[in-house]
Amino acid sequence: MARVPLIQEQDHPEFADMIEKFRAGRRGRLINIYRMLLNAPPLAESWFNHSNTVRWKTTLAGRLREIVIIRMGHLTGSQYVLRQHVPSLALADGLTVEECDALADWRGSRFFSERERSALTYTDVMTRDIVVPDAVFAEVKRHFNERQIVELTVLIGTYNMNARVLQALQLDLEPPAP
Numbered sequence: 592m593a594r595v596p597l598i599q600e601q602d603h604p605e606f607a608d609m610i611e612k613f614r615a616g617r618r619g620r621l622i623n624i625y626r627m628l629l630n631a632p633p634l635a636e637s638w639f640n641h642s643n644t645v646r647w648k649t650t651l652a653g654r655l656r657e658i659v660i661i662r663m664g665h666l667t668g669s670q671y672v673l674r675q676h677v678p679s680l681a682l683a684d685g686l687t688v689e690e691c692d693a694l695a696d697w698r699g700s701r702f703f704s705e706r707e708r709s710a711l712t713y714t715d716v717m718t719r720d721i722v723v724p725d726a727v728f729a730e731v732k733r734h735f736n737e738r739q740i741v742e743l744t745v746l747i748g749t750y751n752m753n754a755r756v757l758q759a760l761q762l763d764l765e766p767p768a769p
Contacts, residue, residue: 592763594761595627595760597763598629598630600621603629609629609632613635613639620765622675623671623762623763623764623765624671624753624757625638625639627762642753645742645745645749649742649746650738650739650742651746652684653683653684653685654684655706655707656684656746657680657686658686658703658710659710659714659743659747659750660676660746661676661681662697662714664677664750666715666754667718667754667758668754669753671757671762671764671765672750672757674764675765677691678691689702690703694711706734709731709733709734710731710734713727713728713744714747717747731743
């Protein structure tokens with residue numbers, strides 16, 4: 592059970608415009624993360640804008656973004672992130688369910704290109720160790736240009752933040768879509 596109340600939109604007509612923006616950007620639903628964040632409306636809005644920028648306004652391919660996000664879900668034990676992305680968002684960006692499952696222990700899998708594996712190593716190190724060794728960064732640099740490195744780094748950092756907030760506040764999983 593969530594540690595803070597999930598805002599009920601009918602109780603807060605003052606949030607109607609913001610809620611409509613969130614709903615439009617999230618497949619027509621006001622998902623729990625925004626219902627929780629609406630306890631602090633300016634943070635809810637900035638979170639939404641930042642998340643949309645990280646996901647939709649970068650040069651990273653959707654498949655790579657989903658690989659990193661799902662790996663983050665596994666590394667941090669964030670069932671909320673995993674349920675949001677697997678299978679619907681991941682499949683829409685070209686992953687298979689088998690590849691999504693393999694991200695729990697990707698090193699032993701037969702999936703993922705050399706480029707994707709460099710991003711996965713970077714994700715693992717940034718999440719587990721925080722300090723990125725030069726050798727890991729050099730491998731990332733072989734596969735990504737400077738803009739993509741910044742985008743990848745911010746994506747990983749963003750989903751680390753997401754997972755930590757979700758875990759600390761014990762956000763409830765979404766009910767199944769109707």
